[in-house]
Amino acid sequence: MDLLKVGKFISEKRKEKKLTQLELAQKLCISEKTVSKWECGKGFPDTSLILPLCEVLGLNANELLSGKTIKDDKEYKETAENNLVELKNTNQRLTKNLLNLEYFIIAEIVLILLTACCVISYVSLPLVWKIVIMGFAVLNTIIGYIFAIQIETKAGFYKCEHCQHKYIPSYKSSSFSMHMGRTKYLKCPKCNKRSWQKKVID
Ligand SMILES: [Zn+2]
Numbered sequence: 001m002d003l004l005k006v007g008k009f010i011s012e013k014r015k016e017k018k019l020t021q022l023e024l025a026q027k028l029c030i031s032e033k034t035v036s037k038w039e040c041g042k043g044f045p046d047t048s049l050i051l052p053l054c055e056v057l058g059l060n061a062n063e064l065l066s067g068k069t070i071k072d073d074k075e076y077k078e079t080a081e082n083n084l085v086e087l088k089n090t091n092q093r094l095t096k097n098l099l100n101l102e103y104f105i106i107a108e109i110v111l112i113l114l115t116a117c118c119v120i121s122y123v124s125l126p127l128v129w130k131i132v133i134m135g136f137a138v139l140n141t142i143i144g145y146i147f148a149i150q151i152e153t154k155a156g157f158y159k160c161e162h163c164q165h166k167y168i169p170s171y172k173s174s175s176f177s178m179h180m181g182r183t184k185y186l187k188c189p190k191c192n193k194r195s196w197q198k199k200v201i202d
Contacts, residue, residue, distance in 0.1 A: 001086040004041035005067035011039040013057040027056050044090055095201050098155035099182075102148050109144040113137050149175055160188035161195040 014024050014035075021035045028035075028049055037043035045053050045064075054064050063070050065083035070076050116137035120130045152174045157166040169177070169186055178185040182199040 001044070001065065001083075001090040002067060003044060003090070006044065006064065007039045007041040007067075009064070009067040010035075010053075010057070013059060014039075017057060019056075024056065028052055044094065047087075047091070092201050095155045098151050099199075099201075102151045102155070105144045105148050105151075109141050112140050156199045156201050158184065158186055158197040159200050160191060160193070160197060162188060162193045163191040165190040166200065 014021070019027075021039070022032045025032045025035045030049070034043065038045060050061055050064060054061050057064070060070075062076055062080050062083055065087055066079050070079060116133050119125070119133055125133075149171060153168055153171055157168055159166050165188055167189055169184070173186060174184075180196075183196050184199075185194060186197050187194045188197075
């Protein structure tokens with residue numbers, strides 16, 4: 001899917017409807033920044049937003065996903081199938097990018113913490129500097145952790161081993177569950193059984 005083309009098309013249609021980015025965002029109960037991201041081709045509407053967005057812009061889903069106006073039935077059918085496949089691929093790609101970003105954040109946290117510990121242990125510095133360095137490392141850890149948890153609840157799903165139910169865990173259960181890499185020990189909201197659950201992308 002050509003995100004740039006879709007973004008330009010959304011922007012065009014929004015202007016035709018004489019809406020600002022903020023007005024469009026308000027109609028969809030999302031942030032102005034999200035609309036701006038779509039229009040720059042840096043993101044794509046969440047599946048749950050595709051139909052409401054089409055309604056506001058006076059398009060059908062097929063046109064939105066193709067990034068162009070579709071005139072006849074034949075063209076409509078041809079593009080519909082391609083769009084479904086591409087939508088899935090695009091969502092997977094965006095999810096993978098987010099999950100890679102999460103790895104990067106975790107690596108950065110560990111690196112800063114280790115560096116701070118080494119400096120404090122082996123370099124002779126006034127106490128106040130040591131406190132500043134440790135404070136920075138702790139702050140960096142907290143901020144990174146908040147970002148990582150947000151990604152955790154946005155990208156991909158967890159799948160229950162017992163009933164195969166796919167779901168996104170809450171912030172709370174995501175933060176406090178035991179985990180090994182991307183596998184977490186979670187309670188399934190459907191069958192209430194606990195199991196080690198793998199992250200799945202779709
Ligand atoms: Zn279950």
